[in-house]
Amino acid sequence: MSKLSLFFSLLFFIKAVSQEKKETYLFSENIATNLENDKTLPRYQIAATNFSISGYYKLALETWDKQYDNDISKKRTVTTEDSIYFKSFKPVNAKEYIINRSKKEQLILINEAHNNSRHRVFTTSLLKDLYNNGYRFLGLEALWNNLNGKEFPVIESGFYTTESQFGNLIKEAIDIGFIVFEYETTLQINDGGKTRETEQAKNIAKLIKENPNSKFLIHCGYEHIVEGTPGIKTWEKAMAGRLAEITGINPFTIDQTYYSEKGTQTLNSPYIGMANQDYPTIMVNDNNETFSVPNNDLKKIDCAIIHPVTKYKNNRPDWLTLSNERKILKINPSKIKEYPALVMAYRINEYEKDGIPADLIELHNNTKETNLIVKKGLYKIIVKNKDYKITTEFVQNIK
Known part of the structure; x- marks a missing residue:
């Protein structure tokens, strides 16, 4: 099964579930059961995405890797020549770079893997400084519906956007002052994705033309940031390449997917260990050239972020704290009436309007730390039992 066929199968799944009224946030056991019963080709992508949306970061990565079972036991290596080349670059802080x-750019494109919430957290970390540098528009591939002046995203805003860190990205952008817009095509033409790439670029270009003095940040998936030749040949050109062609603007393209950790350690790129930093890095040489993705002479992506392997505290990824901008929200065990439990924190007045939880966690017993990680503010805490019935709800203030 080709990556393209898997992509369209997953896209069909997304459109199908979007038409159903069902629970958005699931217990891990239910997702695992659905995976076991699923015989479709994109089942691992579907399950990985569901794990991601429901807050199971590591399970999302591990499940995605199961597509490559034959490769899992093979440790990733680099040639001596590639190692020497890599060592000619020095790590710099990716955010700072x-x-x-961004000060001299007008258009930035940064990508994500759709099952990896870490990528959304990193983009979130850029927003305040990019706004200070003149960026006013944030385009999101995953956004289905115009927010139309809304103060926060809702369940119907998109599929991937129902994931907490994606919801936080959108909420943060709105609060800062960004104009958040969707640019996905509404045309459904089965031509291998060529029309989709073209229409996405046209939709972004239209807004750039209407706001010629503004700066734009585009957050998209995978190879849509390729300025040269994408891996999916039926595209001919990816969205980034077509956007550059239409607007005449050379975009600053940033990849987050090639050198992110995998669920299975043996699949990790050796470059993660060779960079050997505890923060996201971009490798830069003495000529101010950046290290990028494989076959970059064809893809023409400006740079690649090397994310370090996640460290966990109380079973939560360290990067969720957003460099300590977010705080620990501890739930009193007396609030949990039965186990297992799903505990979700909604910004005040958002739950009633189908908002996205700021964070959620699954609890199996009262021995596990009930730590949610959120910004300061007032939150409505919703606790559901295994039947998805609300057993407790209360308000908690995080100072």
Whole structure:
């Protein structure tokens, strides 16, 4: 099964579930059962995405890797020549590099893997400084419906956007002052994705033309940031390449997917260990050239972020704290009436309007730390039992 066929199968799944009224956030056992019963080709992608949306970061990565079972036992290596080349670059703080370079750019494209919430957290970390550098528009591939002046995203805003960190990205952008817009095509033409790439680019280009003095940040998936030749040949050109062609603007393209950790350690790129940093890095040489993705002479992506392997505290990824901008929200065990339990924190007045939880966690017993990670503010805490019935709800203030 080709990546393209898997992509269209997953796209069909997304459109199908979007038409159903069902629970959005699931217990891990239910997702695992659905995977076991699913015989479709994209089942691992579907399950990985569901794990991601429901807050199971590591399970999302591990499940995605199961598509490559034959490769899992093979440790990733680099050639001596590639190692020497890599060592000619030095690690710099990825956020600092992007913010500094953004001052002379008008259009930034940064990608994500749709099952990896870490990528959304990193984009969130850029927003305040990019706004200070003149960026006013944030385009999201995953957004289905115009927010139309809404103060926060809702369940119907998209599929991937129902994931907490994606919801936080959108909420943060709105609060800062960004105009958040969707640019996905509404045309359904089965031509291998060529029309989709073209229409996405046209939709973004239209807004750029209407706001010629504004700066734009585009957050998209995978190879849509390719300025040259994408891996999916039926595209001919990816969205980024077509956007550059239409607007005449050379975009600053940033990849987050090639050198992110996998669920299975043996699948991790050796470059993660070779960079050997505890923060996201971009490799830069003495000529101010950046290290990028494989076959970059064809893809023409400006740079690649090397994310370090996640460290966990109380079973939560360390990067969720957003460099300590977010706080620990501890739930009193007396609030949990039965186990297992799903505990979700909604910004005040958002739950009643189908908002996205700021964070959620599954609890199996009262021995596990009930730590949610959120920004300061007032939250409505919703606790559901295994039948998805609300057993407790209360308000808690995080100072």
